[in-house]
Amino acid sequence: MPSELDRAYLRGGLGSAPPPAEAGEHPLVVLVVAYRNPVDLRACLESVALHLPGIRTLIWDNSGPDWPGIAELHAAFPDVEWYTDGTNRGFAAGVNRLAALAPEADLLLLNPDALLLGDLAVTRVALRSPGVAAAAPRIQDSALSASDGRDWDVAHRRRGTVRALTSYAGYAARLRGTPLSDLYGEAPGEVEGYLTGACLAIQRDAWEALGPFDEEFFLYGEESDWQWRARRAGWRLVLTDDAGVEHAGHGTVADDAKAGRRSTDLLRANIALNLEHDRGVRAADTYLAGTALLDRLQRSTRRAKATARRTAKPAIVITTNRLVYGGAERQHALLAAELDRRGYPVTIACMQRLGPIVAEIPHSVRVVRQPWWAPVLDPVSGPQILISATTNTETGFASLWRAGSKDRRWLVAAHSWFGPNGTTFSAPLARAMRRADGFVGLAPGHWDVGPQFQDLGKPVFTAPNGIVSATELDSVPPSRPARAAGRPPHLVMLSRIVEWKNPQLLVEALAGIDAPWELSIFGDGPDRERLEPLTPPAARDRVHWRGWVQGPDAGLADADLLCVPSRDEAFPLVILEAMARGVPVVASATGAVPEMLAHGEAGRLVEDVTVDGWRAAMTDLLAHPEAWPALGDRGFERMRANYSIEAMADGYEAAFAGVLR
Incomplete structure (x- = not known):
């Protein structure tokens, strides 16, 4: 992800100097x-x-x-x-x-x-x-x-x-x-x-x-x-x-109706973003709500509503706050594209902003910005299903949208794992989500541990995340680079650098192991400046903090083993990225990770997420590096069988059928 310096630069935050007295030539x-x-x-x-x-x-x-x-x-x-x-x-x-x-x-x-x-x-x-x-x-x-x-x-x-x-x-x-x-x-x-x-x-x-x-x-x-x-x-x-x-005024997409619609939606969203920068988010949201109302009042839109095409499949709305680079947001984009390929009319509704992932979404998928309190989208005839996450804004949008028609259904899909103790959601948020028609989990048991949802009274479905199409996995088998003779095993951690991801725990655990190893930590984040100096002096020549890289390829290209030491994860996509490349995985047994790694058959699980627990696991793994390729192969087969983009969409289609019955 871009650094704070990059973001400030791109927003113009590093330059606001007044004009010079004379312009240079x-x-x-x-x-x-x-x-x-x-x-x-x-x-x-x-x-x-x-x-x-x-x-x-x-x-x-x-x-x-x-x-x-x-x-x-x-x-x-x-x-x-x-x-x-x-x-x-x-x-x-x-x-x-x-x-x-x-x-x-x-x-x-x-x-x-x-x-x-x-x-x-x-x-x-x-x-x-x-x-x-x-x-x-x-x-x-x-x-x-x-x-x-x-x-x-x-x-x-x-x-x-x-x-x-x-x-x-x-x-x-x-x-x-x-x-x-x-x-x-x-x-x-x-x-x-x-x-x-x-x-x-x-x-x-x-x-x-x-x-x-x-x-x-x-x-x-x-x-x-x-x-x-x-x-x-x-x-x-x-x-x-x-x-x-x-x-000419007709732009570069005059002959492409879908691209033209995307351009219109981007123009509307970016006028709102200009208003937000100049006059605040309330002005932007008022503009967005006003334009949606104008679309309903103007004659051409009324005629379109009267002749709205009924499709054989329900219209799908996927909500998100922003389409920035993150695990949940990436899944929104991949799911939308796959459902669109299967013939569903799909709209992604962003509550706050759009974002860079919009460039990766096919033009046949509608992408709009709409405030949570004005859930007005294009008129559709027939059944509609909205998929929301568990944020306040998305839940508010979904609640109001669901109340607008008897043909509408609402699925709540969680992207975070719920702790077995304490309150997962505020009481008002929990009450609002209980109005949904069904819930989607990342793995069996996902919704079972949410203390605010012990009495759901609604069906719970499972739809795992997916990052690669089954066709691609079948056509491009994993290929691991041969490790040079005498080179120590290359361990990789690829993560946002925050304390709960536990890079410091992994470093401390490895520092107490005499066997050969080398660790590269790829990523950046708010805690890196504090955590990197905690590397023990004896391990500093073997621990390399590489910083942010563009995508997983750069981090995993030369990896012998991926380490995921987090103390709290829901469904870490980096595990799928490694499995898709045949890179073996060792990970803390949190959230859906045990299910992802077939309870230890497709990767090594660390149940005791402490320095001692990780040191014991890594000591055992480093004693038998010859077993790692077979572990990576089993991970790849697990990925191909259960975690393709198609498998994710299959899970959602089962949920659609369930809530429409």
Whole structure:
């Protein structure tokens, strides 16, 4: 996971310096973030070559590998610099990476469906004016008629909830110049709100002072958020008299209805995120609730509701707070994609924010942000099932949603293990969850130990987590690297570094063992700074705190044995990651871990989660490393038989059938 420094950088938290008295002069570079649609991109690059000859042009391509027509553009524009990592990282991330490749230049952000009509001389001069962070030319939007738009509508007044709702309802142009609209009645010079990013010039000194785009936006809203930060720090935004850009306005997904719907949902969510940054979460949630109400009131939506298609399978709603990188959130995304593949209409409803995992979810799965107190989603005819976790926000959303129709059912799926002693949930939360139609556990007995739920009176189902498809497991058998002769066994811990994960316990246990071993601890977290110095001096040459790594491959690629010493786990996905690679596992016997490891047949269990207990287990394991490959093979077979993505979806389908009966 990113460090606190990374997160502050991406949010602009490291840069809020006021503008200098005079702007420095920098060369200009053109930055384009492409996503498919090579026809529009070709026209864009031709306009750049015509009107800005000799200007360095960089493209970050989010199209994915081998998208038709992109390779031909590489050949047609040999002087353009092309960059990609083969995935869709979103617009903000693409701009940030390109900007880092031209550290001494001013930036001209250009949409791939925009055409330059001139050399933008006035806009480029404006960037050299004192205190100017960004400038934009007037834009001819070919998607709007003369009565709908003006060529200065690239400039927007400061947006609040009312103005955002006016725009969403389609009345911004009709009410331009009034307090209800974010559009100016006449062309402004200096802009109080933001300039849209179809063609946006950014001054390098401002970029360095304020930091890059916030990558949480993924697509839409990142440029207005950056300009809000600029205005707050005292920088200026200007609209110039250049009439030098034509914008097609249909975007890069005009021919893909599902991708277009995802774009619309991202735009709505990111307007809310802008409002949250500027005016607080209440303003954001009010906007989201208001847009949902507008969708119900407007005529086209009423007609859609009247003709809502009844499918053979129930519509599925999966709730989460955010789609950030975490075990539960990853399972939401994988489950949604598999249920979608099986023909279920699936919506993921985020209570608080979206997040980076949205990039990994197929466009056929709807992803929306909606406040917990306004559980209004697209109208669906026929049965619907909502899957929630056990948080307050998700339970509130589910309770209100469930009460909205007799065709709705609610499943509570826990992602944490319940302690056998003490109160697992607050009394109000427990009472609310008892209204659910059923409960889903990660392993047999999951819900049996929750003291607040001793009298459920509802069916309990089991659906284990899964991380890899059965097809992939069948086609790619595990392959362990051969251990070099004389090299000590390489032990690995891959975890967020917090005290209850017990890295210090593992280190202390190993420090008392004379047998050869080497330990790598991958991960970062709030307790690392305190726990790492506790490594005993005698073990410091054998214990390596590696820090955060991108994904499990880096941590497990050279592992001989995965160690999971936590004192409290529900269903640690890192165990599945190791099993899928044939890496043997030793783990504390907590939560679902005994079931995952077949009660010791598919991995080593440590019942006594103390230094002495782990030292005894590791002493025995290190005395017989020749047995580890067979243990890894049994783990792989256990994984393939019980913990594929398909097995997870099978469990949920059984729960669907149970609550619909």
